[in-house]
Amino acid sequence: MDRETRWYALFAATNLLTLAAFAVVISESYFRQWKTYQAGYGRIVVEKKQQRVVVREIEPGIQQVWNPQLDVMDRCTSCHSGVGEEALADAPQPFTAHPATAHRFDEFGCTVCHRGQGLATTSQAAHGRGRLWEEPMLPGVHAQASCGQCHQGSSVPEAYLLNAGRRLIEKAACVACHEIPGLKKPAMIGPDLTGVGSKVHPYWLYEWLLRPKNFLPNTWMPNPLMSEREAGLLTTYLLSRKEPKLEQLYSAGLPEPTPEQVETGKRLFREARCISCHAVEGRGGTIGPELTRVASKVKPGWLRAWLENPKQYLPRTRMPQFSFPEKEIAAIAAYLQKELLDWSLDADKVAKIEAALPPASEAVLREGEQIYKKYGCGGCHTLQGSEPKGKLAPELAGVGRKDVDRLDFGRTTIPRRLWDWLTLKLKQPRAFGSNLRMPSYELEDPQARLMVTALLSLTGRPIPPRYLPEAPRLPPASIPGPFGRILEKYECLTCHQINGQGGTLAPDLSFAGSQARPEWIAAYFRLPYSLRPILPERMPLLGMSEEEIRTAVDYMQMVLLSDEIPRDIPLDLREPGLIRRGQDLYNQYACRACHQINSAGGYVGPPLDGLNRRLYPAYIYAWLKHPRRWRPETVEPKRNLSDEETAALTAFLYSLPPLKGTPLESLPAPLTALTRVAQQTAAPGGAHAARR
Amino acid sequence: MRLAANRFLLALLLASVGLGPGCRRGQTTVPPAQTKTSQALTYQGSNGQMLYEHYCAVCHGTGGAGDGFNAYNLRPVQPRNFTDAEAMKQLSDQDLFTAISRGGRAMGRSPLMPAWGSTLNERQVRYLVRYLRTLSTQPRS
Numbered sequence: 001m002d003r004e005t006r007w008y009a010l011f012a013a014t015n016l017l018t019l020a021a022f023a024v025v026i027s028e029s030y031f032r033q034w035k036t037y038q039a040g041y042g043r044i045v046v047e048k049k050q051q052r053v054v055v056r057e058i059e060p061g062i063q064q065v066w067n068p069q070l071d072v073m074d075r076c077t078s079c080h081s082g083v084g085e086e087a088l089a090d091a092p093q094p095f096t097a098h099p100a101t102a103h104r105f106d107e108f109g110c111t112v113c114h115r116g117q118g119l120a121t122t123s124q125a126a127h128g129r130g131r132l133w134e135e136p137m138l139p140g141v142h143a144q145a146s147c148g149q150c151h152q153g154s155s156v157p158e159a160y161l162l163n164a165g166r167r168l169i170e171k172a173a174c175v176a177c178h179e180i181p182g183l184k185k186p187a188m189i190g191p192d193l194t195g196v197g198s199k200v201h202p203y204w205l206y207e208w209l210l211r212p213k214n215f216l217p218n219t220w221m222p223n224p225l226m227s228e229r230e231a232g233l234l235t236t237y238l239l240s241r242k243e244p245k246l247e248q249l250y251s252a253g254l255p256e257p258t259p260e261q262v263e264t265g266k267r268l269f270r271e272a273r274c275i276s277c278h279a280v281e282g283r284g285g286t287i288g289p290e291l292t293r294v295a296s297k298v299k300p301g302w303l304r305a306w307l308e309n310p311k312q313y314l315p316r317t318r319m320p321q322f323s324f325p326e327k328e329i330a331a332i333a334a335y336l337q338k339e340l341l342d343w344s345l346d347a348d349k350v351a352k353i354e355a356a357l358p359p360a361s362e363a364v365l366r367e368g369e370q371i372y373k374k375y376g377c378g379g380c381h382t383l384q385g386s387e388p389k390g391k392l393a394p395e396l397a398g399v400g401r402k403d404v405d406r407l408d409f410g411r412t413t414i415p416r417r418l419w420d421w422l423t424l425k426l427k428q429p430r431a432f433g434s435n436l437r438m439p440s441y442e443l444e445d446p447q448a449r450l451m452v453t454a455l456l457s458l459t460g461r462p463i464p465p466r467y468l469p470e471a472p473r474l475p476p477a478s479i480p481g482p483f484g485r486i487l488e489k490y491e492c493l494t495c496h497q498i499n500g501q502g503g504t505l506a507p508d509l510s511f512a513g514s515q516a517r518p519e520w521i522a523a524y525f526r527l528p529y530s531l532r533p534i535l536p537e538r539m540p541l542l543g544m545s546e547e548e549i550r551t552a553v554d555y556m557q558m559v560l561l562s563d564e565i566p567r568d569i570p571l572d573l574r575e576p577g578l579i580r581r582g583q584d585l586y587n588q589y590a591c592r593a594c595h596q597i598n599s600a601g602g603y604v605g606p607p608l609d610g611l612n613r614r615l616y617p618a619y620i621y622a623w624l625k626h627p628r629r630w631r632p633e634t635v636e637p638k639r640n641l642s643d644e645e646t647a648a649l650t651a652f653l654y655s656l657p658p659l660k661g662t663p664l665e666s667l668p669a670p671l672t673a674l675t676r677v678a679q680q681t682a683a684p685g686g687a688h689a690a691r692r
Numbered sequence: 693m694r695l696a697a698n699r700f701l702l703a704l705l706l707a708s709v710g711l712g713p714g715c716r717r718g719q720t721t722v723p724p725a726q727t728k729t730s731q732a733l734t735y736q737g738s739n740g741q742m743l744y745e746h747y748c749a750v751c752h753g754t755g756g757a758g759d760g761f762n763a764y765n766l767r768p769v770q771p772r773n774f775t776d777a778e779a780m781k782q783l784s785d786q787d788l789f790t791a792i793s794r795g796g797r798a799m800g801r802s803p804l805m806p807a808w809g810s811t812l813n814e815r816q817v818r819y820l821v822r823y824l825r826t827l828s829t830q831p832r833s
Contacts, residue, residue, distance in 0.1 A: 590803035
C-alpha cells in the first residue's frame with residue numbers, strides 16, 4: 001500500500017469504528033431490559049386470558065410514580081408491571097403481585113419502603129446493589145424498617161417485626177450508652193451500685209462479672225467480656241464501695257432459721273404471689289430478677305432489710321413496699337435463705353476464688369476504677385463519684401442510612417453491606433477490632449435480625465408534614481395527693497396503666513371506677529385471687545391498710561371514670577324474657593369456647609359466674625360492643641352485635657349467680673342498680689327504649 | 693491491494709453493524725420463579741404468624757396441630773389440625789377465609805370457632821390464610 005492509500009485506509013477505519021461505536025450506543029439505548037420484561041408481561045396477559053383470568057394490560061413505555069412531597073420518582077413499575085394485579089400472586093419475578101399493604105404504592109412509590117434507586121431502568125442499577133448507590137434495596141426481612149421512618153413508637157400497626165425489634169432495643173437498654181432519637185434514657189437501668197459491697201458475696205460478684213448469664217440465664221445485662229484479672233480488680237473495687245449507714249444492719253448476725261420459719265416463709269411467699277414478678281426455677285414474671293439462687297448472691301442481713309423496705313437501699317426500685325409484720329419478714333427471709341441457694345456451689349471453690357481476689361490496696365482500687373470506666377459500666381449503673389463524662393458510644397441517629405464506605409469492617413470477610421455490618425456488630429461486638437469495648441448481649445440470630453430492622457429505621461429523613469402520623473400524646477403529669485402516694489409506695493404503675501402511663505402487664509385502670517364495683521375492688525385489695533387461671537402472673541398480696549384501700553377505691557370511683565360508660569343504663573335487666581334471649585345468644589355465639597359458667601366451658605377468658613358482683617352492667621354492655629376499646633390486647637372477638645342483642649346478653653350475664661364457696665359469694669348482691677325509664681322519656685327505637 | 697483493503701473495510705463495516713443487535717443487554721428469557729420453600733417466612737407469613745400466636749394458638753396450638761391449651765375444653769369437636777396436609781388440601785383459600793372471618797357456623801361446622809371478621813380486617817385474614825398454608829408444608833415445633 002502506498003502512503004496515500006494508507007492514510008485513506010486509516011481514515012476509513014476510524015470512521016467505521018466511530019460508526020460502530022454509535023451503533024453500539026444507539027442499540028444499547030434501544031434494546032432496553034425493561035422492554036424485554038414488558039414483552040414477557042404481555043405474554044403472561046395472553047396466557048391468563050386463555051385461563052379466563054383477567055389481567056390488566058399495560059401501556060408500553062417507562063412507567064413512573066411521581067410524588068414530589070416524598071421526593072419520589074420511581075420507575076420500578078416499568079419492569080415490575082404486575083405489582084397491582086392480585087391474580088399474579090404466584091407469577092415469577094418480576095411480575096409477582098405485591099402483597100396487600102397499608103400504603104398504596106401508586107401513591108408512595110417503591111423506594112420509600114424498599115430503598116434502591118428509583119430513577120434507574122435496569123435492575124442492577126435500580127436495586128442499587130453496586131458500589132455507586134448509597135442506599136441499596138433492603139432485603140425482605142428488613143423491609144419493615146422503612147415503616148419506622150415515619151411511625152415512631154413500638155406499636156406500629158402491621159409492622160410486627162419492627163415492633164419486636166424496637167422492644168428488644170428497649171429491653172437491652174441500648175440508650176444507656178448510645179443516644180437514640182425518640183428513646184429517652186430511663187431513670188434506672190441497672191441497680192445503683194453505691195452500696196454494693198454491703199450487699200453481695202464477693203465470689204458471686206466475681207463470677208457475675210465474668211459472665212452474667214451463668215447465674216441468670218435470662219438477664220439483660222450484657223457480658224463485659226473482661227479478662228479474669230480485670231474481673232478480679234473490678235470486684236475488689238466494687239466491694240470497697242459499702243453503704244456505711246446500713247453496713248451495721250446488713251452485717252448483723254441473724255439467728256439460724258428454724259424449720260417452722262422456713263415453712264411459714266414458703267407459704268407467705270406463695271400467698272404474696274412473689275412469682276408474679278420474680279421467676280423461680282423458670283416459672284414466673286420477669287419484672288424483677290430471678291430468685292432461684294438469690295441466697296448465694298446477697299448477704300442475709302441485706303435480704304432481710306430489703307424485704308422490710310426496698311426503697312431504703314434503692315430509692316428508685318419498682319418493688320412495692322409490702323406491709324408485712326416483722327415476724328413474717330423474718331419467715332420469708334428464712335425461706336429464701338434456706339431454700340433458694342445455688343446447691344452446686346462448692347465451699348472449697350468459693351474459698352479459692354475469694355482468696356484469689358486482689359487485696360484492696362490503693363493501686364488496686366485505682367485500677368479497678370479505671371476498669372469500671374473503661375467498660376462504660378456507668379452507662380447503666382450509678383456509682384457515686386464515678387459518673388461517666390461525655391459520650392460512651394457513638395449516637396445512633398442516622399445509622400440506618402450510614403454509608404458503607406464509612407464503616408470499619410476490620411478483618412472480617414462479610415459482604416460489604418450496612419445490615420451485614422450491623423448484624424455482626426450486634427452478635428459479636430468486638431469482631432471489627434481488638435480495642436472495641438461494646439459488651440456482648442449473646443443475642444440469638446432472630447433477635448439480632450429484629451434489632452437490625454429497628455436500627456435500619458433510624459434514617460433521620462425529614463418527614464413531609466402531610467405524611468406525619470398522629471403526634472404522640474404527651475405523658476401525663478404524675479398524680480398528686482394521697483392516691484399518688486399509694487401508687488408510689490406500692491409501685492402500681494409497674495404493672496397497671498393509668499391514662500397512658502404505666503405498664504401493660506395488668507389491666508388498664510383508667511376507667512376502673514366505671515368498670516368494677518367498689519366492694520369487689522376493696523375485697524380484691526385485701527385478698528387478690530386469680531381471675532384468669534391460665535395467666536402465670538397474679539396481683540401480689542400487698543397488705544394495704546384499710547385507710548389506703550378506702551382512699552384508692554374512692555379515687556377510682558370519683559376520678560378514674562369513662563364518660564362512655566354511664567353508671568346506670570336505662571334497661572330492666574331482670575326481665576326474664578330478656579335473660580332467656582341472652583342465654584340463647586350465649587349458646588348461639590358459643591361463648592363457652594372461652595368462658596366457663598358453672599365449671600363448663602373454656603378457660604381462655606375469666607369464668608362468668610357472679611359477674612354482677614364484680615362489674616357494672618354498663619361496662620359489660622360497653623365491653624360486648626367493642627372489647628378492644630377497653631383492652632387492646634384482648635383475644636375476645638368483636639361480634640358486631642346489635643343494641644338489642646347486647647342488651648340481652650348483658651342481662652343474661654348479669655343474672656349469673658356466683659359459684660358456691662368462692663370469694664364472690666361474700667360480696668353483696670347488686671340492688672336494682674338500674675332505673676326503669678318511663679315510657680314518655682324513652683328514646684325512639686333501639687334497646688334503650690323503655691320496657692314496661 | 694486495493695481489493696484486499698476494500699474487502700477488509702467491508703468486513704469491518706458488516707461487523708460493526710452486526711455488533712448492534714448483539715450488544716443487547718438484559719435477558720431474553722424470564723428468570724425462574726422464586727421458590728417459596730425457603731425457611732424464613734415471607735412478609736405475609738410472618739404477619740400471619742404474629743396474628744396466629746395472639747388469637748389462634750390458644751385453641752389451635754402453637755404448631756397448628758389443634759392441641760392448644762384450651763382445646764381440652766372444646767367438646768365435641770376439637771379445633772382443626774392445620775398440619776394435616778391431606779385435609780388442608782381439601783380446603784381452598786376461600787374456605788379458610790370464610791371460616792376465619794365468618795366463623796365455624798358459616799361453614800356449617802362447630803360454632804365454637806368465633807367469627808373474626810369484625811376484629812381483623814381483610815388484609816389480616818389473608819395474612820393468616822397464607823400462614824396457615826405454611827403449617828402443613830413447613831412444619832414447625
